[in-house]
Structures are given as structure tokens and as C-alpha cells.
Amino acid sequence: MTLLADTDLDVDAALSFRFAPAVQDRLAAFRGRCTVVRLATLDNEVLGVPRWYTLQEAWAEPGSATAASWSGNPVVAVGPSDDPELVLATGTPVVVVGADNAAARWTRQVVDAVRATCRSVLVVDMGGRPDPSYADIATYGFDRRHGAALLGLLTGR
Template structure:
């Protein structure tokens, strides 16, 4: 699988995402109700907050129709001590969000298990070093701007 970098022009300053082959065509499946699996990878030690703080902040932005629409999706938080085989089984599309997904064995196992048990799976890697086999979309960052651009992409009409 190859990640092709393309700019997302939904914000004042463009954010460049990488897309695996065929992912752009599959995006409409994930724009309705879906289940979000957040991989608890690499907390921000400097700030002392989970890595998802900025993304959570983006999708909880008050007054934003986009954020409130996305916030209505169920979220499953998965960590290294969770059994990857028991993480999830759902008929709704699943968006797996992690950072440097291929870097840890447990994250790879969770992604593999979700892909094996769910029909429609989109894996997002918000880390600096995405591995194409564990990233359908690579954001190359997990700050608020990248989070907002990701939400815009996943909730576009």
C-alpha cells in the first residue's frame, strides 16, 4: 500500500495528508454514523495530557456543527493491556485512530483484529512516522489544526 500526500484545503492553512490507494473513494462510508477506536499510543509527556487532547478539543469545539456531528459517534479507548481480539465487532463503519500505529505490537494487533472482524475499517495514523500497512490516512501530526482537518475530511457532505 502506498500513501500519497495530498493537501486538505479545508482550513486557512492547508494540512497535507497521505492517502492509501482507493481511500478517497471509500470515505463516504465513514461520513455517517461510525464507531471510533482510539489507540492509547504515546502520551504527551511534556504537557502531561493524552495525545488525543488536541483532537478531542477539536471535535468538542463549542458551536461547531461539524464537531457536534462527529462527537455523536461512540468512542472505544484501547490500550496495551486490552485483548485485541475482544476490542470490537460492529456492523457500522469503524475509524481507528492512533499515532505511529506500526511502532507497537499491541497497536498492530488491535488494527489487525478490527480489520478482521469489521466490514468497513479506516485506519488513521496521526504520528510522524506512519507505516503504510497500518495507515489508510496519514495526518503527519496530531495538533488541533490536524485534528480539525481530519474531522472536516471525515464529516464532509
């Protein structure tokens, strides 16, 4: 993966992002309507809230342009007991969001299944140990700031 920072983003958060080859060229396809597949990884033990709480706060921030363009996207939550061969009835690009995607067999199976059945797929790993095979974008954090920087990247803001 290569390092890329976009000056329109939260520079401190975006500087930690790593991108797989050619991902930058494909980002525009995910800036319109897309389907979000959220891998239901472990809750945040320290805060006692779901791991995605801070990301959801960023993407639902009232009055923000990012929230306005992103919050209308359908979200499919997938957990370890769900069939990895899920069928997405969508012609839109798909963004898969998880944390440490390669760490569990079920998350790898979901990513592989989505990549096999959908035309345009972008896999985001917000965990601390991303594997390049399961991360087109690695954010190295899932706090509100990293979530806002990711949404800025995905919405072009």
C-alpha cells in the same frame, strides 16, 4: 501512499496528509455514524496531557458543525493490556485512530483484529512515522489543527 489535499479543509494541515490508494473513494462511508477505536498511545510528555486532548478539543468544540456531526459517535479506547481480539458489536464503519500505529506490537494486533472483524475500516495514523500498512490516512501530527482538519475530512466539512 499518495498526497491529496481537499480545498474545504485547513489547507496547511491537510497538505501534509497522505492517503493510501482508493481511500478517497471510500471516505463517504465514514461520514455518517461510525465507531471510533482510539489506540491509547503515550501521553504528550511536553504538555503533560493525553495525546488525544487536542483532537478531542477539536471534535467537541461547542457549536461547530463538525462537533455536532462527529461527537455522537461511540468511542472505544484500547490500551496495551486490552485483548487485541476485541469484539465490536457494530454494523457501522469503524475509524481506528492512533499515533505511530506500526511501532508497537499491541497496536498492530488491534488494527489487524479490527480489519479482520469489521466490514468498513479506516485506519488513521496521527504520528510522525506512519507505516503504510497501518495507515489509510497519515496526518503527520496530532495537534488541534491537524485534528480539526481530520475531522473536517471525516465529516465532509
